[in-house]
Amino acid sequence: ISSPKPTILVSEKLGEAGLRVLRDFGHVECLYDLSPDDLCSKISDCDALIVRSGTKVSRRVFEASNGRLKVVGRAGVGIDNVDLSAATEFGCLVVNAPTANTVAAAEHGIALLAAMARNVAQADASIKAGKWERNKYVGVSMVGKTLAIMGFGKVGSEVARRAKGLGMHVIAHDPYAAADRARGVGVELVSFDQAVSTADFISLHMPLTPTTSKLFNDDTFSKVKKGVRIINVARGGVIDEEALVRALDAGVVAQVGNYEEPPPKDSKLVQHENVIVTPHLGASTKEAQEGVAIEIAEAVVGALNGELSATA
Numbered sequence: 001i002s003s004p005k006p007t008i009l010v011s012e013k014l015g016e017a018g019l020r021v022l023r024d025f026g027h028v029e030c031l032y033d034l035s036p037d038d039l040c041s042k043i044s045d046c047d048a049l050i051v052r053s054g055t056k057v058s059r060r061v062f063e064a065s066n067g068r069l070k071v072v073g074r075a076g077v078g079i080d081n082v083d084l085s086a087a088t089e090f091g092c093l094v095v096n097a098p099t100a101n102t103v104a105a106a107e108h109g110i111a112l113l114a115a116m117a118r119n120v121a122q123a124d125a126s127i128k129a130g131k132w133e134r135n136k137y138v139g140v141s142m143v144g145k146t147l148a149i150m151g152f153g154k155v156g157s158e159v160a161r162r163a164k165g166l167g168m169h170v171i172a173h174d175p176y177a178a179a180d181r182a183r184g185v186g187v188e189l190v191s192f193d194q195a196v197s198t199a200d201f202i203s204l205h206m207p208l209t210p211t212t213s214k215l216f217n218d219d220t221f222s223k224v225k226k227g228v229r230i231i232n233v234a235r236g237g238v239i240d241e242e243a244l245v246r247a248l249d250a251g252v253v254a255q256v257g258n259y260e261e262p263p264p265k266d267s268k269l270v271q272h273e274n275v276i277v278t279p280h281l282g283a284s285t286k287e288a289q290e291g292v293a294i295e296i297a298e299a300v301v302g303a304l305n306g307e308l309s310a311t312a
């Protein structure tokens with residue numbers, strides 16, 4: 001007697017190519033707007049769950065699965081929305097898609113960097129409001145400026161390569177990166193304080209962990225060069241939002257391109273005139289989403305087949 005096909009719940013939009021891989025293997029249900037309660041009621045019928053960043057896979061989800069859930073696939077890199085200790089406790093694998101959206105995230109970082117240097121978003125809003133403010137929107141040049149990359153992993157190093165193409169002097173801080181890998185890209189690894197105190201632009205690329213949570217806080221902002229511009233295509237949580245608003249109001253930080261986590265609602269940061277935000281668009285290119293969909297579908301199928309252990 002053949003065993004029934006595994007049921008795979010996809011709770012956020014996944015590229016068609018990935019869905020095809022999953023459908024060849026199991027029974028796939030795409031339910032995109034489940035409330036936390038609905039996810040918990042549905043999960044006991046599922047062998048696998050595939051999410052992006054919008055689904056919180058909390059301890060409750062693992063409890064509600066009654067031991068059936070064997071793998072959670074994160075269609076992206078960051079797994080901060082999955083309770084890893086609960087996953088381990090309940091014997092559930094967590095796999096991610098570690099490579100397919102690297103370039104998309106780096107390109108988004110560069111887009112924010114250039115948009116910020118030249119006030120593109122603010123000037124666009126101004127002209128759409130019927131104004132003509134050439135003097136107000138004089139920008140700054142990127143060539144010759146120092147860019148500090150905080151977190152020299154896959155995305156950080158791709159941002160570094162591109163920034164060097166813009167003629168920037170690139171330094172990086174990463175407690176885990178090897179100096180020769182950085183040198184290979186023409187980047188000098190420096191201490192945290194040296195990076196934040198010498199940079200004209202700072203680009204954040206570290207994962208959100210208990211150690212990096214609110215790493216950019218009042219103390220950090222007291223060390224930066226006055227007028228520094230900050231790009232965050234990592235997680236909103238690596239910055240203390242209230243401290244950042246204080247630094248923006250004081251002119252210590254001149255501009256921020258931020259990768260906002262939902263929901264922005266009445267956020268003073270999002271509304272600040274020197275901040276440009278996008279709704280978690282770093283990985284959102286057609287190419288990256290197709291690549292991520294295939295990468296995560298293959299990882300989940302592999303895990304259900306018992307072919308791999310956790311990659312996340």
Ligand code: MLT
Binds near residue numbers: 053078101282
């Ligand atoms: C990631 O961690 O790779 C991104 O958050 C991907 C996404 O947009 O879901």
